[in-house]
Amino acid sequence: MLVCAPDGPKLRTDHDTLDLIGPALGHRARLVVLPVERLDEDFFALRTGIAGQILQKFASYRRHLVIVGDITRYLAGSSALGALVHECNRGQHAWFVTDLAELDTRLEHAAR
Numbered sequence: 001m002l003v004c005a006p007d008g009p010k011l012r013t014d015h016d017t018l019d020l021i022g023p024a025l026g027h028r029a030r031l032v033v034l035p036v037e038r039l040d041e042d043f044f045a046l047r048t049g050i051a052g053q054i055l056q057k058f059a060s061y062r063r064h065l066v067i068v069g070d071i072t073r074y075l076a077g078s079s080a081l082g083a084l085v086h087e088c089n090r091g092q093h094a095w096f097v098t099d100l101a102e103l104d105t106r107l108e109h110a111a112r
């Protein structure tokens with residue numbers, strides 16, 4: 001597991017995403033935990049396509065992405081984002097959780 005610091009560079013492009021996936025590959029981390037602060041605001045505006053690009057890049061490299069933090073302000077303005085979060089949280093490749101305790105609970109259930 002690679003846990004990213006909240007004060008690192010923001011993910012805005014495919015190149016930014018690869019800059020994060022590279023160290024995950026180097027450390028053989030299958031799971032990347034990314035604080036919501038590391039995502040550019042445009043990630044949450046689905047019309048930009050940034051969320052899809054980032055999620056697809058992680059899936060292509062077979063790395064699991066966990067976005068940690070409060071996204072309620074973004075969810076309030078977008079039912080499409082709510083649907084994306086719901087679908088991601090039903091699967092295994094990308095999760096949105098509010099904190100690390102919620103991630104621990106999800107990992108425990110996934111291990112069963």
